[in-house]
Amino acid sequence: QKEVEQDPGPLSVPEGAIVSLNCTYSNSAFQYFMWYRQYSRKGPELLMYTYSSGNKEDGRFTAQVDKSSKYISLFIRDSQPSDSATYLCAVNQAGTALIFGKGTTLSVSS
């Protein structure tokens, strides 16, 4: 079993839709849970990180972590064409390298 599983998509939604992106992980020792956004041929950009279980909201983005089920989610409200990108979940323990999911490619059409 891979350490982080993420459905690569692609996922296509109309503008204004709510987008749900998900990952599962296998190691209960992971403490930090991140979501990165990557545009084509660019480096990843951190959207949000969460420590332990719970929700975190930042504008149109909400990250959720459920450590009991080893499940992490990113919700995007009122999606925009500019949200079209690849979204990568990542996990780690403090100070260690990130372990990434495969990334989900999202396309938001106007």
Place this chain on the structure above:
Amino acid sequence: GAVVSQHPSRVICKSGTSVKIECRSLDFQATTMFWYRQFPKKSLMLMATSNEGSKATYEQGVEKDKFLINHASLTLSTLTVTSAHPEDSSFYICSASTPMTSGYYEQYFGPGTRLTVT
């Protein structure tokens, strides 16, 4: 947020030559730098972890004699692909890590270097 630069952004080289890629943290000191490799439509795969002044720690399957990593200062790490072959063609991305007051080590990614070996 903090800025990490990579140079060059794109390089084309002939098979058998060596290529050096630089990763710089521009406005902070990075205790640790990481080097990743990304194939088209694939996730980032960690190649090595580098701490300033120490030898890099390579992931299983990564040839340390082929991918030379030097971390000479808290703001600069270099990756040299020696005797490059077409299968080394990939997108190489570095990240620089610094501890936050919360205990979280934020990693800032560079823009990546596209290497094409002909």
